[in-house]
Amino acid sequence: xxxxxxxxxxxxxxxxxxxxxxxxxxxxxxxxxxxxxxxxxxxxxxxxxxxxxxxxxxxxxxxxxxxxxxxxxxxxxxxxxxxxxxxxxxxxxxxxxxxxxxxxxxxxxxxxxxxxxxxxxxxxxxxxxxxxxxxxxxxxxxxxxxxxxxxxxxxxxxxxxxxxxxxxxxxxxxxxxxxxxxxxxxxxxxxxxxxxxxxx
Amino acid sequence: xxxxxxxxxxxxxxxxxxxxxxxxxxxxxxxxxxxxxxxxxxxxxxxxxxxxxxxxxxxxxxxxxxxxxxxxxxxxxxxxxxxxxxxxxxxxxxxxxxxxxxxxxxxxxxxxxxxxxxxxxxxxxxxxxxxxxxxxxxxxxxxxxxxxxxxxxxxxxxxxxxxxxxxxxxxxxxxxxxxxxxxxxxxxxxxxxxxxxxxx
Ligand SMILES: [Zn+2]
Ligand SMILES: [Zn+2]
Numbered sequence: 382x383x384x385x386x387x388x389x390x391x392x393x394x395x396x397x398x399x400x401x402x403x404x405x406x407x408x409x410x411x412x413x414x415x416x417x418x419x420x421x422x423x424x425x426x427x428x429x430x431x432x433x434x435x436x437x438x439x440x441x442x443x444x445x446x447x448x449x450x451x452x453x454x455x456x457x458x459x460x461x462x463x464x465x466x467x468x469x470x471x472x473x474x475x476x477x478x479x480x481x482x483x484x485x486x487x488x489x490x491x492x493x494x495x496x497x498x499x500x501x502x503x504x505x506x507x508x509x510x511x512x513x514x515x516x517x518x519x520x521x522x523x524x525x526x527x528x529x530x531x532x533x534x535x536x537x538x539x540x541x542x543x544x545x546x547x548x549x550x551x552x553x554x555x556x557x558x559x560x561x562x563x564x565x566x567x568x569x570x571x572x573x574x575x576x577x578x579x580x581x
Numbered sequence: 582x583x584x585x586x587x588x589x590x591x592x593x594x595x596x597x598x599x600x601x602x603x604x605x606x607x608x609x610x611x612x613x614x615x616x617x618x619x620x621x622x623x624x625x626x627x628x629x630x631x632x633x634x635x636x637x638x639x640x641x642x643x644x645x646x647x648x649x650x651x652x653x654x655x656x657x658x659x660x661x662x663x664x665x666x667x668x669x670x671x672x673x674x675x676x677x678x679x680x681x682x683x684x685x686x687x688x689x690x691x692x693x694x695x696x697x698x699x700x701x702x703x704x705x706x707x708x709x710x711x712x713x714x715x716x717x718x719x720x721x722x723x724x725x726x727x728x729x730x731x732x733x734x735x736x737x738x739x740x741x742x743x744x745x746x747x748x749x750x751x752x753x754x755x756x757x758x759x760x761x762x763x764x765x766x767x768x769x770x771x772x773x774x775x776x777x778x779x780x781x
Contacts, residue, residue: 384673385645387631394627397620398598399612400605411670412599413628414635414644415689420597421632427594428625431587431610432618444614445585469611473584489615 388414440511442504443487444469452476452485459483461518465508465537467491467525475523483521486511491524491533505537512546519547526553588614640711642704643687644669652676652685659683661718665708665737667691667725675723683721686711691729692736705737712746719747726753 384392388410395406413421437443438450445451452458452472462483466472467490475481488503500506512520522537524530538548553571555564564572584592588610595606613621637643638650645651652658652672662683666672667690675681688703700706712720722737724730738748753771755764764772 384669385635385643385647385650387627387635387646388644388669390627391631394620394624395598397613397617397624398595398609400608405600407670407673408600409598410631411668413597414631415668417597418632420594421628424594424597425625425628425632427587427590428613428621428628431591431614432621432625435585435587435614443585444588446587447585450585468615469584469588470607473607 437489438487441485441487442489442507443472443485457482460515462521463512463515463517463519464521464523466523467530467533471523484515484517488524488533491527491529492536493529500536500540503533505540508537509540509544512541512544517546519549521549521551523551637689638687641685641687642689642707643672643685657682660715662721663712663715663717663719664721664723666723667730667733671723684715684717688724688733691724691727691733693729700736700740703733705740708737709740709744712741712744717746719749721749721751723751 391410391413392403392406395401395409396403398406401409413424434446435444436446438445438453439448440453441450443450443452447454459482463486464475464481464483465486465488466475467488469487469489472485472487475485486504486508488508490498490503492498492500492503511517520537520541522534524534534550541548552575553568554575555561555568555572561569591610591613592603592606595601595609596603598606601609613624634646635644636646638645638653639648640653641650643650643652647654659682663686664675664681664683665686665688666675667688669687669689672685672687675685686704686708688708690698690703692698692700692703711717720737720741722734724733734750741748752775753768754775755761755768755772761769
């Protein structure tokens with residue numbers, strides 16, 4: 382053994398982080414001990430506090446340390462439009478675009494029968510109750526454009542078929558700034574299918 | 582703000598890790614909260630224990646949670662040869678090659694006057710005392726083949742000029758498995774200068 386046991390333990394523990402293998406974990410451990418002790422203490426404390434206090438928002442299921450998350454508490458947001466996403470990272474990305482000002486519902490995953498993840502696990506009933514209770518006018522189902530995301534979107538749309546709410550999906554096509562030659566075929570098919578007349 | 586405050590704090594805290602930017606820190610925080618809570622608790626606890634208990638070995642300056650590190654305590658190692666390296670990662674790499682069985686001295690850096698790092702900061706006096714006390718026969722100065730590493734090596738060699746210890750540097754040349762066409766010019770110069778007759 383080349384390392385003192387606690388250092389080996391620290392390297393092992395750092396490997397629980399996504400994308401961190403043995404080499405990066407070593408580098409992280411060395412830096413924390415050599416130059417980053419203050420940051421290391423802050424990380425240890427903040428991580429414990431976050432794990433202890435962060436649960437789910439009762440309304441939208443997003444991460445929250447209070448019963449209602451800051452977005453659900455924000456009275457200035459529109460109440461008749463709701464966006465369904467798979468993860469908190471999606472909420473973050475949409476908020477950073479600073480365009481959408483409605484409500485959210487975070488599934489924290491997608492339907493995946495093979496992993497035992499059914500409608501109950503992702504909170505579909507809760508979503509349906511909210512749509513009815515809040516009189517949602519439009520539900521944007523922004524699950525990922527993957528097989529699982531599409532399946533989840535269709536399942537939710539089916540369950541709401543008789544509700545009268547307008548159900549929409551995000552447009553698929555060429556990303557802004559994207560180069561045509563580097564875009565995959567199925568995105569191109571969507572881009573052609575969804576083509577629009579050029580105004581002017 | 583799209584995230585609950587503690588989650589923002591956790592993302593900030595994770596950015597103290599080397600190579601972790603905003604996006605990776607977000608991904609790490611989400612994974613710790615979504616699926617990795619057990620690993621997260623272990624990381625928080627192990628990190629606190631490591632920061633509290635890991636200091637320096639009194640003999641070789643490597644990380645250790647005991648006054649003497651496991652390598653310095655190992656009575657089966659040769660005592661008349663010592664290898665000077667810049668960091669604990671170097672000790673790790675050398676130990677993994679399973680060839681060298683002598684002592685170590687870890688500078689925890691290199692001379693860098695511009696950063697206020699002089700001989701005292703990297704423990705040169707301590708190294709010299711050890712060489713004299715232990716009657717070291719050969720001192721392999723395995724600092725990095727960089728300007729700072731070479732400067733540090735020459736400084737230590739100068740200080741030991743009258744000591745009688747044999748001072749060596751690691752051979753420089755083509756890495757095993759390296760492709761000639763992809764090796765930088767200065768390595769090639771070293772490889773040519775240090776060429777050896779082919780036995781046979
Ligand atoms: Zn909420
Ligand atoms: Zn030691």
